[in-house]
Every structure is written in structure tokens, then in C-alpha cells.
Amino acid sequence: MRILKLAGEYYCIADDSFAYAELEKRISSALHLQKGSFAEFYTKRIFQSFFQYARDLKKEYLTYYGQEYDSFADYLYKKELLDWAHMEFIDLNEQQTLFKLNIDLSNYNTRSLIEYEDKGIDILNQALEEIEL
Numbered sequence: 001m002r003i004l005k006l007a008g009e010y011y012c013i014a015d016d017s018f019a020y021a022e023l024e025k026r027i028s029s030a031l032h033l034q035k036g037s038f039a040e041f042y043t044k045r046i047f048q049s050f051f052q053y054a055r056d057l058k059k060e061y062l063t064y065y066g067q068e069y070d071s072f073a074d075y076l077y078k079k080e081l082l083d084w085a086h087m088e089f090i091d092l093n094e095q096q097t098l099f100k101l102n103i104d105l106s107n108y109n110t111r112s113l114i115e116y117e118d119k120g121i122d123i124l125n126q127a128l129e130e131i132e133l
Contacts, residue, residue, distance in 0.1 A: 001012045001015070001018065001105035001128045001129075001131075001133050002125045002128060002129075003050070003121055003124050003125055003128070004013065004089075004090075004097065004112055005121060006082065006086045006090075006098055006123065007082075008087065009100065009101075010055050010100075010101040010103055010114075011090070011098055011099060012049070012050070012051075012098070012099040012101055013090060013092065013096055013097075013098060013099075014059070014096065014097055014099060015095055015096060015097070015133070016095055016096065016133070017063065017095050018097065018099075018133060020048075020051045020054075022133065023047060023051070023131060023133055024044055024047070024048070025042055026131045026132070026133065027040070027047065027131060030127075030130045030131040030132065031043060031127060031130060031131070043127075046110070046113065046124075048105040048106075049110040049113075050096070050101050050103055050106075050110060050124075051099070051101065051107040052105070052106055053101075053102040053103075054100065054101050054102065055099065055102065056098075056099055056101045057072075057075075057076065057080060057097070057098045057099065057100055058092075058096075058098060059070060059097065061075045065079065072092075076098070076099065080100070084089055091111070096111040097118060103111055108125070
């Protein structure tokens with residue numbers, strides 16, 4: 001599981017079975033946060049602001065657009081306006097999905113939080129790696 005920025009938008013590559021509730025359950029133990037602490041609350045709030053309004057693009061494709069587009073890649077190119085170079089970089093396998101993270105819909109100012117620090121995405125991806133989803 002990893003978060004990436006493409007053409008000014010944030011995306012997350014995850015397994016098809018990804019569920020945010022499972023991520024939230026694992027945050028405290030994987031990141032060694034004390035239950036009920038400010039650090040636990042703040043960390044969960046950051047992740048929630050990323051995934052709260054996320055769109056599962058593969059699920060949308062299969063549910064609504066499967067007849068309209070030749071493939072998921074075709075859907076991403078024509079409907080979501082991703083360049084072919086971006087799709088090659090993403091390199092999804094059959095068991096993965098792509099979430100479009102609508103971080104600006106959160107009232108938590110997530111974009112400022114992640115872009116303030118040069119390595120903001122790297123820090124989140126390191127945390128996701130430790131959570132092992």
C-alpha cells in the first residue's frame with residue numbers, strides 16, 4: 001500500500017480487500033502509539049482525512065463504467081484523465097485497486113499538512129509500510 005502524487009492529485013495503491021476500518025485498527029499497535037493518547041488521536045485523524053472521501057476507482061469502473069470503457073486502464077485514461085506514463089508508473093496488478101484521495105474535501109487542511117514537509121508522502125508511506133496492509 002502506498003500513497004503517491006500524480007499531476008497534483010493524490011492516489012493510493014492498495015489491495016482490492018483494503019478496508020479503512022482495518023487500517024485504523026492497526027495504527028496504534030504498528031506505530032507503537034499509546035491507546036487514548038494525543039499521538040494516537042492525531043495520527044488516526046491524519047489518515048482519516050486522507051481516506052474519508054477517497055474514491056475506489058476500480059470499484060467505480062466495475063460498477064458503473066465496465067461496459068463503456070475497454071479496460072480499467074482505458075477508464076483511467078479517458079475518464080480520470082491520467083496519462084499513460086502515470087499508469088505505467090502506478091503499475092497495478094489484478095489484485096490491486098487505485099483510490100483517488102480527495103484530501104481537499106476534509107476540513108483538516110490535509111494538503112497543507114502533507115505539502116509543508118518535503119518528505120510528507122514518504123513519512124506516510126513509511127507508516128503504511130509498518131502497518132502492513
